[in-house]
Amino acid sequence: MSYIALYREWRPKTFSSIVGQEHITQILKNQIKQQRIAHAYLFCGTRGTGKTSTAKVMAKAVNCLHPIDGEPCGECEICRGIDNGNMIDVIEIDAASNNGVDNIRELRDDVKYLPSKCKYKVYIIDEVHMLSTAAFNALLKTLEEPPAHIIFILATTEYQKVPATILSRCQRFDFKRISVPDIVSRLNTIAKQENVSIDDKTLNLIARSADGALRDALSVFDQCISIGNGSVTYEDVASMLGITTDEYLIKLADAVAENDASKCIILIDELINNGKDVYQFIKDFTMHFRDLLVCRIGGAAVDVLNISQETFDRIREQTKKFSTESIMRNINILSAAEADAKWVSQPRIILEMAVLKMCKKELDADLDSLLVRVAKLENIINSKGVNTVVNTVTQDNSDTVKDVAVKKEKPVKENKKPDVKKNKTVDNKQDNDQHFKDILKKWPDVINAINKEGHKILYSNIVQGKPAGLSDGALILEFKFGFVKKQVENSENKKIVEGYISSICGFDVRLHCKLVDEVAADKQQGDDIVKKAETIFGKDIIEVEE
Ligand SMILES: [Zn+2]
Incomplete structure (x- = not known):
């Protein structure tokens, strides 16, 4: 049996197996049950969030011979034909490579013919924003008076590039980035089915790296399985992604908290010797300080952290070593470094400079670092039981x-x-x-x-x-x-x-x-x-x- 990529093999076949887009699938199911199907849909959202998968399920559901509660049965001739990609009435067009007016004219001619086996001919046009203006105009003519047997499903990652005339003729659905817990739970299901052993912390790492795109998470997972021989470890994933492990981030942040510049430089050297990408590391380190900040704010804000309980506990411990001002200052320094590192041939130097700056607050005289220093002074004064500066100033002359x-x-x-x-x-x-x-x-x-x-x-x-x-x-x-x-x-x-x-x-x-x-x-x-x-x-x- 030939190898099938996980994301193909596990492509959802029903609305209920589409992860994280219940707000859309529920409406589509209802439309099918009530026979109120629109002739043009626009699916918007970032890559890997399930737009094409949903379009395919939709194509099955509208044509299925024995639909169950708005879902395709998955067993009839039509469902199987579409799943196998053999159904000529479901036409997938990639606008990125077929963006000319000729392609759309061809489509317009094709639209006239009735479907051969299905009730509806379904055109799925992916990356529709890539069409040329002439092609959009040709498409518009079809959308203005679509024949009753036609359904268009347009998908795009950049809806703002789609002309308003097209937008106004479509029912629009916005696909959300898929949350880390949703991705983790999906990966968990797959891991069990595929007999792969992997712990939650590692699944979390994969899910976080995917940035809301389930397809990306699946393809990373796929690669990990192929190198892992039945089990996938945290280190495997981290090294494959070029991601710095939490362990390392916490160590470096500790060194910053201790203002130990030489320790920081040694740690960065270690990082580079391990072949890590400096630019990626700056991003990871920025995220680490962002996590510290959210942790510090506490309360419900903590729910937005997509990290394992273990990491959370360690980060919470680390927040005690920083004031809120200094965390914010460090985020500023790292954000600036991230922007700078893009344009230089030696991003390592940018990173080292940034970390030195984080350690040596006296090096810069901007407002943030002055605030950090004032806060520090106030702490010292308070802890020694001396009246604060503010009190003295406000006293009566x-x-x-x-x-x-x-x-x-x-x-x-x-x-x-x-x-x-x-x-x-x-x-x-x-x-x-x-x-x-x-x-x-x-x-x-x-x-x-x-x-x-x-x-x-x-x-x-x-x-x-x-x-x-x-x-x-x-x-x-x-x-x-x-x-x-x-x-x-x-x-x-x-x-x-x-x-x-x-x-x-x-x-x-x-x-x-x-x-x-x-x-x-x-x-x-x-x-x-x-x-x-x-x-x-x-x-x-x-x-x-x-
Ligand atoms: Zn069916």
């Missing part, structure tokens, strides 16, 4: 004043902290006069408080200052000597004085220290401006605001 006041100068007696409340800042010019008067009145109290509470040095300096004015919330304090002014001006002392003014006077001001000469010069300048204005506008209309 006056608290800082208190801290400084206590720390900076040794208390002579029991320190009583000034009762500092958050006050209104003086920013209204109208209030300046009143506030300045208040300050002058309470200035001795401010100085006494500074003295009483132990700021002896500051006290000795501040007594030499004289409030000279208040403008835009800035209290001008006049000093005779530069070195005294400098002492008071230092930012810590300034804050202390501002703190006492605030608590004693009941409003906030900024301290602005000046030398006597500067104050006089300012005044002179102000007077000059007023005089100039008077000469221009006349004395009467000048009103000066302090």
